[in-house]
Amino acid sequence: MWPARRVVGETFLSLALALSGAGAELLDDESAGVAVGIGLLAGLLSLLRRGLPATVLLAAAAGSAPFSGFAPLLLVVAWSAGRRIDGLGRACGVFALAYGLALGLTAAWESHASLPLLAIAGMFILVAIVVPGLAGRYWSQRRALTDTLHEYNAQLLRERAMIVGQARMLERQRIAQDMHDSLGHQLALIAVHTGALEVDRELTGQQREAVGVLREASVAAMHELRDVVGVLRDGADANSPAGAPQGGDDPGAPSRGVAGIDDLAETSRKAGTAVEIRRSGEVRPLATTADHAAYRVVQEGLTNAHKHAPGASISIGLRYEPDSLVVEVANGPVAEPMPSGVASGGQGLTGLAERARLVGGMVHAGPTADGGFRLAGVLPYTSPGDARKTFVAPQDDFRAQSPAGPGGEAGPVIEWNGLPKELARAVNRTKRGNGIAIGCGVAALIGVVLVIAVVVGVVLLVREADKTMIEPAQYEAVKIGQSERSVRDALPHGDSFMNTGPGAGAPPEPDGSTCLTLLSSEIGSSLDADPVFRFCFKDGKLIEKKSFEAT
Structure with a gap:
């Protein structure tokens, strides 16, 4: 079934060809009945040209000899036939037959015409049939080749995405296994030994409290390690619904979202650090990934404060703005300069910024006016899929690796040297067919120009001879x-x-x-x-x- 736009277009084209055909016949002093019949026949043939391109071309070529009203139709059906006749040999045969039929009927119909006039008529018929046919065939082959390349390009991108995804999955599984085998074992030993040390009767109350903090920290670290391993293995963190527990199946596991910030602050207080939490605004739920990112911002801020400013007071701020949650962790100035041997991986803030970017937010870190340090994160309430309400658009890592196209912008990847054999053969056949068709068309046009030049020269010589010869x-x-x-x-x-x-x-x-x-x-x-x-x-x-x- 044709779409509505094509139906409208075909209707208008048929009406235009019918009116032009009838008008041409009236200009040739034909009767009104003949003009109307030619117009109706031209409109009908126009509607049939898609389904019967060769038949309609031959009919239009035969009708163009006795009736000039078929001339506009001949141009249209030649274009359509060039697009729709399959096979170069069949197309050449049909067009040659159409040209011979039109020229032969013209010579028979205009039997009184001189040879130069018939030669000129033959040139015009050749141009009217061959040029639209070549243009239509070139356009059709170019469109077919472009569609094939687009399909192959889409398939190539899908295959590369699958390869990249599989490689990422294998690497995540390897990392998860290494973390489980190494860190899990070490954290389990720390938890066991601190638990045994906590019940030692020789410890004082303050020492036993410090050992309890170590044990709780090791247990929390084990839970976090289990969460990270689960995320690396199957992406459970990204797929879990908002508000779902982040600690796995253990009901006693600490929360890994905004709700777990109080536990982080309490743990720091047990370590002897003054921690204050300030909340403002109407509490609103966050997407799971943003909720987890807020927890990590506070965790990283507390870790850095304990590491680089021990003993300094810490303030945690949670501001619920109309479009985002602002999380702040600020510590006061350091009372005594820190020794240079404090270990620092140097990747915490970088990883935190990337985590915030992936959820459509941002992170800022820097010193404060009083000599302290401040870490802040802006996290949107919506998911990163809603680009209108996020602050930083998440990028597609695979697309970012695509080479620049002709205009300097990253575009689809097409490796011409890696085309499959079927597509390469199709491209070569199309190139050869286009070369033959274009070569024949150029040769025909050159012949037309030469013949017209000879005819014009002969006419000029005859006219000049009439001026000087008796x-x-x-x-x-x-x-x-x-x-x-x-x-x-x-x-x-x-x-x-x-x-x-x-x-x-x-x-x-x-x-x-x-x-x-x-x-x-x-x-x-x-x-x-x-x-x-x-x-x-x-x-x-x-x-x-x-x-x-x-x-």
Whole structure:
């Protein structure tokens, strides 16, 4: 079924061809009935040209000889046939048959026409049939090749995305296994030993409290390690619904979202650090990934404060803005300078910034006016898929690796050297077919131009010869004593580039006379001699006429 736009377009085209065909027949003084019939037939053939391209082309070519109303239709159906006739050989055969049919019927219909007129008509028929057909065929092959390349490009991108995804999954599984085997074992040993040390009777109350903090920290670290391993293995963190527990199946596991920030603060207080939490605004739920990112911002801020500013007071701020949650962790100035041997991985803030970017937020870190340090994160309430309400658009890592296209922008990846054999053969066949078709078209056009040039040259020569050449009978009809005016009116004026004068061997002209020299239509006695007629006038009368051969 045709779409509505094509139905409207085909209707208007059929009406235009029908009206043009009827109008052309009326201009040729045909009757109204014939004009209406030709118009209706042209409109009907236009509707059939998609399903029967070869048949409609032959019918239009045959009808264009006796009826000029089929001329506009012939251009349209030639274009359509060039697009829709399969196979180069079949297309060449159909177009050759159409041209022969149109030229033969034109010669039979215009039997009284001279050979030059038939040659010119043949050139026009050739241009009317071949040029639209070549243009339609080139457009069709180019579109088919472009569609094939687009399909192959889409398949290539899908395959590369699958390869990248599989490689990422394997690497994540390897990292998860290494973390589980190494860190899990070490954290389990720390938890066991601190648990045993906590019940040692020789410890004081303050020491036992410090050991309890270590044990809780090790247990929390084990839970976090299990969460990270789960995320690396199957992405459970990204797929879990908002508000779902982040600690796995253990109901006693700490929360890894905004709800777990109080536990982080309490753990720091047990370590002897003053921690204050300030909340403002109406509490709103966050997406799971953003909720986890807020927890990590506070965790990283507390870790950095304990590491680089021990003993300094820490303030945690949670501001619920209309479009985002602002999380701040700020510590006061350091009381004593820290020794240079404090270990720092240097990747915490970088990883935190990337985590925030992936959820459409941002992170800022820097010193405060009083000499302390501040870490802040802006996290949107919406998911990163809603680009209108996020602050930083998440990028597609795979697309970012695509090489720049012709315009300098990253575009789809097309490796021409890696085309599959089927597509390479299709491209080569299309190139050869286009080359043959274009070569034939160029040769035909050159032939048309040459033939038209020869015909025009012959016509010009005939016209120039009429200006300077007369028959012997015309020469005999002129009598001496006639008035100069009557003689000149009866003869050509002789103003032509072909009339070079009497030439060598001409007899002398009478004194005081004015002569008109014309060529004879007869052939001279030799290749170097031309028969010439000369008429000399004096006092308004013809006083002499001579016939001679001149070189």
